[in-house]
Amino acid sequence: MHTDVCFLLTEHPFLDARIFKKEAKSLLKQGYRVTMIVPRIEGYLFDIDGSTFTERFLEKTFYYEGIKIVTYEQMFPEKNIKTLHYNLQSKKNNQFSDPLTQLGIEQDADIYHAHEFFSLYSGILIKRAFMSQGKRCKLVYDSHELEPDPLLKQPIQTLKIKIQMLKIMLKELDYLVTVSESIKEWYLSFNLNLPIEIIYNSPPLARDYVPKKTNNSELTLVYEGTVNKKRGSFDKFVHILELVNKQMSVKAKIIGGWKADKYDNNHYNLTNINDHIEFVGWQHYDSIPKAMKDADIGWIDLDVSHSLNNRFAMPNKFFSYLNNGVPVLVNQCKDMAEFIQTYRCGYVVPKLKADAQDYVEALLYLENYKLDEMSYHAREIMESMFSWEHMENRLFKVYKKLMDG
Template sequence: MNNAHINMNEFTNASRVLKQVNSLSKNEIFEKITIIALGSDKLKDYEKISNDIELYRIRLSTRNLPKNLLFQMIKYIEFFVRSILILNKTKPKVVNAHALSVLPITLFCKFIFKSFVIYDAHELETEQVSGMSLRKKLSKWLERKIIYKTDQVFVVSESIADWYVNEYQIKRPPVILNAPNRRELKRNNHFREQLGIKADQIILLYQGGLLKGRGVHLVMDAFKARNDDKVIAVFMGYGELEEEIKNAANIHKNIFFLPAVPPNVVLEYTSSADLGIHLIQNTCLNHDYCMPNKLFEYSMAGLPILVSNMKDMSDLVSSNNMGAVISDFSANGINQAIDDFLSQDLVIMKANAYNVANKNSWEIQEGKMLAAYQEMLK
């Protein structure tokens, strides 16, 4: 019995999928697991991750075509056909769609291979933007048409699970959080050693995608306005704002940049900070309901966390006394919140954060995931 996981990305930072396939492999649920992703000139087309897990990256011959809707459809058709050709070799019993865009491919597998289909919604994709753009309308129409043909749906937060029940009247999906494996609570010093940060400076860490809408600008502007370097900000990740952060780091002595590190060492770096921050902005329902992996990475490293007032994030932080919630997103408001935060008992918050991380660790999520597989396959 084989399994396949389809992604519409280059699979360079796919920690959620890697945790899932490693758990399935460890528990010997399948004989062989195939991962399919997009290829590029800089990445290997084929990787053998373990004895029973292999990764294929499809380097599209149509990739350099323009990005308008017609040519995007041509690229998608090529990815669709080449994915099916790969899957025809293993004829998987279960196929996992890791985005709405690849769900039609998995449903085609259901038709030709009689596969079970799992739709793993990493985000609330149909609510990623406000308003009703053409793309959003098409996404909502597609999901509504085909979600009933899936055999299982996984989601990443309780509010998203509730949303799917209310929107489509489906059985409540299991919530599989983006949580790391349990880790012994220990400190590291990578940021101070690699970036020249002083021992008495307090490190506030933002890690993850350096993208608009995730509060990166808010944090950067706040630190540009600070008059001292008692607290410094480290941005660790990659994305469209990378050059802007590098430029700010060259000018301001309290802003630092470090490129993204591999998923297997992320927590070693996270535990080199003193505080974590994630000020995602409420630009859409997807943001309001999000429970990002960095939230649990911070807490597994024992970091108190500053978060924006998004529903699920703020509920977790406030109810467990593991950080503080920021509502005033002005530079002065953020800096005041940071200064107020530092006057509190951070020792208790660190302990609370680590306890929450262990109660929600991947070992716990793995159990929920495996139970869903067993129920589906019995």
């Protein structure tokens, strides 16, 4: 007898690396029947770079790589947050009007797996709807990020309401999955009895990896992911390259870049560093290791002063660097810093908010340091403990516990 799993999404693209490429595909491989309910933007599904699929994936329901995809027009539940809070408090059985909840009920799944704060809300309503009919289902919350983030700039009343909502929802949850030790501890501060598993944002082990010898006469600094005001400050990246190349040779590679229709690198004056920077663009998930073969150091810079989530983050790019034997250079983000110090796989600039000069000084230090040794540690810990092959076993154990009741 098959076990039906239904992923609930309100914000993420349906081809998200963690959600589709790893979790959904792993569960499918394990014998689960997987459905994903995913949002469209003005009628179209959207890709990881924010661009829309205007010529394919046009059906409302279809199968892709063995996974059933059910779509709906994206909604913005935060605009009605007081109503959502009331629905959770009242526990009435007739508040199932939003499309994600309705479509979720129609799937009649055994396990629902929510991936955002507001998809968790729909998951709670789905579970209540089944309970009112004498049915049972299990609900997993996959908290990719810490939400609500108490340090993020937002109306105080909205923060209070979201925390109250979270406390209610955590009581009705069957399992929580998250991405770092600190986020786990934060959730346990609300509910000590909550079953939690950490599943890191790790990629599958890169199979064609070849250890490399660092060329200290010229280092390659790589950045993977989105470039915007919140992540990967491009202004700072450019400034680093301008300053450091006055003292040593550093080339840069950007794998990813701007979200579609948001920014254009022509907006920036790259005259001084044009020969030192390469834009690789958004890569297919399986092509990232090839694009990272010549990288010596992977850069991550997050504003931890105004975001508890950033302070606790362990993002995809962190493990992507390690997977390819690339030591990580990061500012003082708590969980990444502790990981790097434990496994000696990178360098931490000891500042909550590091500027370009701080990173330049770190690069000058790393030029003469044991980058090859850091690279070895990075790859070795992925092989032995942290690649997706290890993480999917944690996911399977969570699901077995859910099915065993």
